[in-house]
Amino acid sequence: MIIEPRMLGSQKLLGAPLHRLSGHTHRHIVRAWLMAASVMGLIGIVLYGRAALWVLLTCVAAAVGVDTICSLLSRNRTPGRTERAALTGLLLGLTFPATIPWAVATFGAVVSILIGQVVFQGTLQPALVGRVVAQFVFSGYLSLGGALAYSPVLTPGHVLMGDIRSAERVADYRGWIESQESTTFEAYELERPVQILRRFAVSQVEPDGDLRYTPLIRDLLPPWEDTIFGVVPGGIGETCTVGLIIVGLYLIHRGFLRWQLPLTVLASAAFALSILPVEIARDYRWFPALEFEQDRAVGMAYILYHLTSGQLMLTAFLLAGDVTASPMRVHGQILYAAGIGVIAVFMRLYGVLDGECYWAVLIMNAFVTTIDRQIRRPVLGT
Amino acid sequence: MSLLSRYLGPKxxxxxxxxxxxQKAEYARQPIETLPVDGPLHVPLSHMADWxxxxxxxxxxRVLHGSLLSEPSxxxxxxxxxPVSGRVTAFSRAWTPYDGLVPCVTIEPDERNEVLSSRHGFENESVIVxxxxxxxxxxSPRAALHEYLHAAIARGVGDLIINAMETEPYLAADLRTVxxxxxxxxxxACELADALGVVRAIIAVPFRHRRVVRRLNSxxxxxxxxxxxxxxxYPQCSPVLLVKSLLDREIPPGGAPLDVGVVVLPLSSIRSAAHALLDDRPVTHAVMTVAxxxxxxPGVFRVAIGTPxxxxxxxxxxxxxMHQVVFGGPLTGVSVDNLSTVVTSECTGALxxxxxxxxxxxxxIRCGWCVEDCPIGIAPTDFLKSESRSAASAMVLLQADACID
Structure with missing residues (x-):
């Protein structure tokens, strides 16, 4: 809609004619995001093989197809609409594990567009709307509370071209590179790090004498550098922390994501994790960050594992910062991001639902209107 | 640059x-050059259309450089x-950037450029006269300077701000003048401060030009x-924000600096006033950026008024x-589509x-940068919600009035 001055009863011409422009339009924003998401998609294809490629392609194709049908039916051909649908499909694909069948991917993409984009107009992050609805409908494939505890990741010798369905559980898993000789299959089947951390939070990991955190870090979790490079099982775009930080920095550099938002998501999550108690041997211990065992800062390691083991990084850098679904001002975004971090940690430690970070984003999306109304600048001179 | 300025620069x-x-680095170091007149001038007889x-x-x-062409009736x-010595050949109308068609006089220059000797050099006149x-x-505001000063004296102003903040791209005339x-x-500035009887006189200059600031200080x-x-x-050059930055007073929406007891004068007026007060010469040329x-x-030139x-x-x-000509800055200037538009005394730039x-x-798409970047706190997204006048809330109307652009 173009504002005409007489509509508002002001003699002033609103929006003086700017003769020189920066050249940036909303299409540039969507394209930059699409580029960032594509990089994560490529990394996912390297880590999870052809299956990941098919999931991503199905999501994008279904999203673009449904969006095209909608735009034809409603005769609403907004420029940039197709790019936005593709971005939604791609982000949705990044949250899925590579092992899901095509029907789940298609269903998620259709729901994302029809409900997230058309009905809610993007006020809830549309990709996540599709993700959580698919999680309910196909709870066998997308764990609704730990049903998908084990999932595969390709071995070092079979990245990119390997078949993720040829997977085997490795009895004595020592790390992605180190365990290469112990399997003849193309993929390891491992317990997802997030799942291990959730089990730990509800006292399902037995302490080793006085040592409470050491068994978790020494015996169960993969090496920390594996979670940094993403060679652990999980969603297609969830695991590779390095890649997510790089694409996030790219978006920040372009000015299409404010640095305060991902930083606050991670900082608030770390803050909540360092305080909230963990149940170990029927004993609630507050302030896990302060735990030391055998002169090792195991509490800090525990928090770092939480931050890098999946979902939280993807949420912080790509999902939470969606321009339409997040608050408009920086102060509002900080509040929103803090909410996401704390709710995600709460749900991870004490909740039963899987995909806790996605739920946290959707919950905070519901508060965006309120946040925007509260965080308002006073007009100069009033 | 922006991050450094934001944290290390002035608050x-x-x-x-x-x-x-x-965009001004190319010509900001070149001196102001006077362009000789090389054709007939169409000098507007009135500065504003309703005078x-x-x-x-x-x-x-035959007229000389500086002889009177018209008087207010x-x-x-x-x-x-x-602006030139020569012969009056016709009376017609000329396009001006800010007033449209106004009556003008066409002067055919003779190459001699004789200057009318100043008659009033030793008369005891007030600054305003x-x-x-x-x-x-x-x-800005568009008015005769002496009338604006009269209005300011009548309102009893306490502060004078001289606005040498040229924050729009391309424009460098004020910088060169300083x-x-x-x-x-x-x-x-001292003369005008005395004439106005103000308590404080402030010249606002861009922080970036340190040597200029030092020179002015000395x-x-x-x-x-x-x-x-x-x-x-960018909009630091706006009087509303200058008053806020320098004196921490807020001008009510739709108001003028005079409402809070401040006179804000653009540097271009000071330049013309210097010409009138110190040299006893009338305003016949405009110092403007052509870029x-x-x-x-490109550069900063002293152009005779009436040059097409x-x-x-x-x-x-x-x-x-060329496909676009803009008078003034690229963000707040006016675009003209007639190439016979003439330069007037108010022109500060032609791009x-x-x-x-x-x-x-x-x-x-609610990216929110408009809300973040608006210097006076208008939320442009609120306007989208009010599709008609009846739906526009009082707050939205207030915001529309507060816009400084």
């Missing part, structure tokens, strides 16, 4: 604003003087004029066919561009 008194690419004027010359008269108005006699205009004649600017030492360096963020990507030799922009562009070398840039309206 900014308002949120938002933009650090724009300023009634009476010409005092007839067709065939009503109570409001300013006299107009000839001298400004009126020499035809000094004020650009570099070349800092002493005259300070002298004139000129102003002990003169009762303060030099304040402000951040180079843009279609011009081969087409001749100006041809003289400075048109690199390619010639190869292409015309525009955006087609697209739906808002």
């Amino acid at each position: 900014q008194a308002f949120e938002g604003g933009l650090f724009l690419p300023d 009634s004027v009476e010409p005092v010359v007839r067709v065939g008269d 009503g109570s409001a108005g300013l006299p107009v003087h000839s 001298q400004l009126a006699r020499h035809g000094v205009m004020c650009q 570099v070349e004649e800092p002493g005259r600017i300070v002298d004139t 000129e102003a030492e002990g003169r009762g004029v303060e030099i304040v360096a402000l951040a180079d963020v 843009g990507d279609a011009i081969r030799q 922009i087409e001749r100006l562009a041809n003289r400075l070398g048109l690199a390619s066919p 010639f561009f190869k292409s015309r840039e525009s955006v087609s309206p697209v739906p808002c």
